[in-house]
Amino acid sequence: MTRSTIPIQSILGALVVAVVGVSLWAPVEVDARAPTTSALVENVQPTLEPSFLTDGATVYVGINECERLISENRDFQVTFRTNVNIETIETFDGAFYYRDERGGGARLACPDESGCNDIPEDDIVRDNRNIELTVPIRDLLGRNNVAVCEEGELDKSLYTQVRIREAAAIGAEWRRPEARVVFDLVRPEAPTLTDAFATEFSISVEFEGSTSLDVERHAVIFSSESFDGGVTPAQATSRTPRVVEGDVDVDSGRVTVELEGGSTVWVAVAARDKAGNYSLVSDPMEVAVTSTINFWDVYRDGGGSEEGGHGCQVAGGDAPFGSLVWWLAALAMIAAWWRGQKTSTARIAVRSSQGKRKRR
Amino acid sequence: MRRPMSSRQRGKWTIAFACFVMSLGWGALAAADSPTTGVMEFKLGPYLPDVDAEFGGDGPYQEFFGGRSMTHGEFQLDYHLWQGFGKLSVGGHLGYGRVRGKVLAEDGEELEAGERSTFRIIPLRTSLIYRYDYSAMNHNIPLVPVFKAGLNYYMWRITTPGGDTAIADGARASGGKPGWHASVGLHLHLNFFDPRSSAAFDMSWGMKNSYIFGEYMWSRVDGFGGGGLDLSSNHWSIGLAFEF
Numbered sequence: 001m002t003r004s005t006i007p008i009q010s011i012l013g014a015l016v017v018a019v020v021g022v023s024l025w026a027p028v029e030v031d032a033r034a035p036t037t038s039a040l041v042e043n044v045q046p047t048l049e050p051s052f053l054t055d056g057a058t059v060y061v062g063i064n065e066c067e068r069l070i071s072e073n074r075d076f077q078v079t080f081r082t083n084v085n086i087e088t089i090e091t092f093d094g095a096f097y098y099r100d101e102r103g104g105g106a107r108l109a110c111p112d113e114s115g116c117n118d119i120p121e122d123d124i125v126r127d128n129r130n131i132e133l134t135v136p137i138r139d140l141l142g143r144n145n146v147a148v149c150e151e152g153e154l155d156k157s158l159y160t161q162v163r164i165r166e167a168a169a170i171g172a173e174w175r176r177p178e179a180r181v182v183f184d185l186v187r188p189e190a191p192t193l194t195d196a197f198a199t200e201f202s203i204s205v206e207f208e209g210s211t212s213l214d215v216e217r218h219a220v221i222f223s224s225e226s227f228d229g230g231v232t233p234a235q236a237t238s239r240t241p242r243v244v245e246g247d248v249d250v251d252s253g254r255v256t257v258e259l260e261g262g263s264t265v266w267v268a269v270a271a272r273d274k275a276g277n278y279s280l281v282s283d284p285m286e287v288a289v290t291s292t293i294n295f296w297d298v299y300r301d302g303g304g305s306e307e308g309g310h311g312c313q314v315a316g317g318d319a320p321f322g323s324l325v326w327w328l329a330a331l332a333m334i335a336a337w338w339r340g341q342k343t344s345t346a347r348i349a350v351r352s353s354q355g356k357r358k359r360r
Numbered sequence: 361m362r363r364p365m366s367s368r369q370r371g372k373w374t375i376a377f378a379c380f381v382m383s384l385g386w387g388a389l390a391a392a393d394s395p396t397t398g399v400m401e402f403k404l405g406p407y408l409p410d411v412d413a414e415f416g417g418d419g420p421y422q423e424f425f426g427g428r429s430m431t432h433g434e435f436q437l438d439y440h441l442w443q444g445f446g447k448l449s450v451g452g453h454l455g456y457g458r459v460r461g462k463v464l465a466e467d468g469e470e471l472e473a474g475e476r477s478t479f480r481i482i483p484l485r486t487s488l489i490y491r492y493d494y495s496a497m498n499h500n501i502p503l504v505p506v507f508k509a510g511l512n513y514y515m516w517r518i519t520t521p522g523g524d525t526a527i528a529d530g531a532r533a534s535g536g537k538p539g540w541h542a543s544v545g546l547h548l549h550l551n552f553f554d555p556r557s558s559a560a561f562d563m564s565w566g567m568k569n570s571y572i573f574g575e576y577m578w579s580r581v582d583g584f585g586g587g588g589l590d591l592s593s594n595h596w597s598i599g600l601a602f603e604f
Contacts, residue, residue, distance in 0.1 A: 199463075201475050201521040258522060292463040294477030296518040296526035296533035298420040299589075305414065306588035310536035 033105045033157070034058070035178035040164055043081040046179045048137070049074065052276035058180045062275035066149035066185055069137045076140055076160070078179040080131040084166050087126055093163040093174065095119040095133050097140055102155040102184070102214075109176060110161050119160070131162050141183060154185040184275035188212035190230075193282045196267040198222075198289045200259050203267055205244070206252040210271030210279055219243045220255045221268045221281050229283035233270050236281050241270060261291030396568055396603050398449065399438040399491075403575065403599025407432035407457045409481070410592040425461040430481070432457035434597070438489055446492040451508070453485035463521055475521035481591060482515040483581075485541060493549070493569075502552035504571065509542040514581045514591045537581045537591050545575030547601060569603035 035044070035057045044057035050068060053060040059076070061069065068074070086092040096110035097117050110116035117139075125132040138144040140158045148154050158181040165172045188210050195206040203220055210218070223237035233241050244253030259265060268284040299306070406429035412419030421427070434455030442448040458480040465471055487510035495501040518526045518533035526533040550570040551558035562568050574596065581591035 197472070199471065199475060199521075201463075204472070256522070290471070291466050292471065292475065292521075293466060293468075294463050294518065294520055294526050295420065295424045295461060295479055296477075297528050298424050298464075299411070299518075300528040300531065302415060302420045302423075304420065304589070306531075306535070308532045308535045 033100070033107060035159060035180040036107065036161070036176055038164075038175040038177040040084055040166060040175050041080050041082050041177040044078065044177065044179050045081070046076070046078040046181070048076045048181060053274065057178065058182060060182045060184065060275040062273075062277040063149060063152075063185050063187070064276060066183070067146045070141070070144065070146045070149065073136050073138050073144075076135045076137055076158075076181055078133050078160055080133075080162055080177060080179075082129045082131065082164060084129065084164060086129065086131055086164055091165055091167070092126060092131070093165075095124050095131070095160065095162045097135055097158065097160045099140075099142060100157045100159065102157055102182070104157070108159075108161075110163065116161075131164075133160055133162070135160060137181075140181060149185055152186055154183055156183045157181070158183060182275060184214070184273060184277060187277050188215045188271040188273045188279045190279040190282050191218055191269050191271050193267070193269045193285055196285045196287045198257075198259060198265050198267065198287045199292050200261045200289060201256065201292070202254050203242070203257055203259075203265070203287075204252070204254040205267065205269055207269045207282070209249070209251055212271060212273065212279070214273045215271045215279075216274045217243050217272045218250070218253070219270050219272055219278065220253075221270055221284075222257065223266050224259075224263060226266050226286070227268075227281075227284060229268060230280050233278045233281055236268065236284075241272075241278065243272070244269075259289045261289055263289045265289055396440060396443070396447075398440055399436075399451075399489075399601055399603045401436040401438075401573075401599055401601040402433070403436070403573075403597040404431070404433050405595055405597025406430070407481075407593050407595050409581075410590045413590050413592070414587075424464075424477070425459050425479070428459055428461075429595075430457035430459040430479075432481075432483075432595075432597070434483065434599075436485075436487075438487075446490060446494050449489040449491070451485075451487045451489050451510075453483065453487065455481075455483040455485075457481045457483070477521060477526065478519045480517055480519075484513045484515070486510045487541070491547070493547075496549045496552070500552070502549035504547040504549060506545040506547055506573070506575070507543070508545070508577075510540065512539040512541050512579060512581050513537070514539070516589065516591060535589075537583050537589065539579060539581030539584065539592065541577055541579035541581075543575050543577035545573050547571035547573035566604050567602040571601040571603075572598070573601055574598050 037057075046054060046057060046059045048054075048059045048061065048069070050065045051059045052062045052065060057078075084091050094111060096119060098106075098108050098110065098115045100106045106115070108116055111118065119133055119135060123134045140160075141156070143154075159178045160180075161176050161178045163174050163176055165174045189212045191210045192208040193205060194208060197204045203222055205220055207218065209215070219233070219241035221233045221236050221239070221241050223239060225237070227236040242255035242257065244250060244255060246253060265287050266284045267287050268281040270281045271279040293301075408427070408429040409421065411421040432455060434453055436451050436453045438449040438451035440447050440449045458478060460476040460478045462470055463475050463477050487508040489506065489508045491504055491506045493504040496504050514537045516535060516537065520526050548571060550572060558570060561570065575598075576594070576596045578594050579592055581593075582588075
């Protein structure tokens with residue numbers, strides 16, 4: 001009887017193939033790990049001013065807000081509204097914070113794991129069912145230099161966590177609900193503009209969308225003065241970017257603007273991520289603004305004699321709106337006269353019946 | 361082969377039929393007996409203003425809107441002045457109509473952008489109204505002819521795709537046009553078909569009589585021959601009326 005053996009090279013080769021295959025197939029964690037929730041917490045309310053967006057238990061901070069937050073050392077505040085009485089030590093065992101790279105996915109069980117930082121008691125307020133934490137943003141971020149805002153490399157999720165449990169009974173499990181601050185200082189990749197068309201009221205664009213995975217929207221950047229691609233929207237023009245409606249997968253859209261017919265406008269597109277960071281703008285296109293004609297133009301050009309305004313005749317613009325007012329006043333007078341007639345008739349009827357009763 | 365009905369059977373059927381007819385009439389009589397104050401009407405219908413009459417036929421309205429009618433809705437509130445052989449009322453009307461068309465390039469070509477210019481009107485009317493509901497209330501005939509005539513004032517406005525009032529050669533595209541109207545309608549008295557529900561409606565909402573109706577209106581809204589935009593139209597509408 002012979003024993004069959006599998007060569008070690010085959011096993012190793014299969015393992016390599018499996019690892020590579022899994023790593024290629026597994027989806028990238030784009031939006032980082034969502035903060036842990038717990039049935040013991042009814043509501044988590046984070047506050048950080050300024051910030052770009054607050055979405056549930058997560059606050060998003062982008063490049064625009066970064067400098068001010070760090071230079072002024074603003075505080076991150078979060079209130080956990082629980083459904084347990086957390087004033088006793090048996091149900092509350094501290095508050096903590098830790099940092100994670102976007103896409104890292106780490107979930108620390110504080111205070112037992114390294115990387116956790118204690119939030120001092122002075123910065124924790126507990127009353128009945130609420131736990132309010134206050135953490136200076138420099139401590140949370142671990143950086144106190146505004147230069148980090150200009151490096152374009154910081155992309156972290158910062159978690160604050162409380163350790164609570166439902167009852168004082170021995171063995172009750174500790175829960176760790178969290179709030180999160182996403183510090184995203186990385187601009188997304190720029191999209192590519194492929195076509196643009198402008199009228200006095202809108203700009204229509206077609207584009208190849210940004211390849212960055214955290215892009216939420218695309219926007220149109222336009223100006224009556226020429227600008228170069230590869231700059232920030234704020235550097236390209238003072239006009240506010242106009243967001244294209246629809247989700248990140250759209251590759252065309254139309255935005256509402258006010259332009260002068262016959263003029264020229266420069267149009268580019270940029271991507272925007274969830275933290276409000278715009279990409280550098282695409283290479284712009286020079287577009288002639290097409291003049292349009294509406295129904296009133298067609299009517300007047302066709303020889304229509306209406307001049308607008310209110311009145312019985314074709315108004316030359318100075319016929320008073322008062323002709324309508326006279327109408328309404330006349331109707332009111334007629335209505336008042338009629339009501340008076342009815343009232344008089346009723347009074348005569350009453351007096352007549354009273355007179356008859358007296359005579360009896 | 362069926363046997364012919366006996367006189368007793370015929371009598372039973374006659375009594376049953378009479379009871380049925382009287383039960384139908386009970387609701388109508390109940391409505392006729394209770395006092396009424398006025399009527400409110402809600403109606404809808406297409407409205408095609410005669411803008412192109414100024415151009416002798418095909419004109420800017422046809423060119424820009426393709427001859428499409430406005431969708432027009434109107435609310436009317438009447439007050440009975442006299443009730444006897446029918447009802448004579450005075451009423452006020454407030455309506456709204458709108459049509460939209462794609463703006464064109466200067467060479468007249470349609471644009472892919474699909475932006476729209478809007479032409480809207482707000483008709484205001486006062487009417488003298490006569491309703492012949494005497495037969496409906498007393499003879500169980502659930503049809504009520506209604507005749508109206510009165511004066512109009514139509515407020516109109518044309519906007520750009522941006523929502524602003526259009527301006528051409530310094531003339532703003534908004535104004536008002538007086539005129540007159542007359543209409544004839546036929547109302548179907550719904551109490552006739554379901555007196556119990558009608559009685560409940562009366563108790564809950566104070567609506568003594570309900571109707572569904574169709575109406576044809578002739579309106580001349582051209583500033584009494586003053587020229588300019590002609591908002592006249594002959595059009596039909598359908599609606600619901602509630603007498604309270």
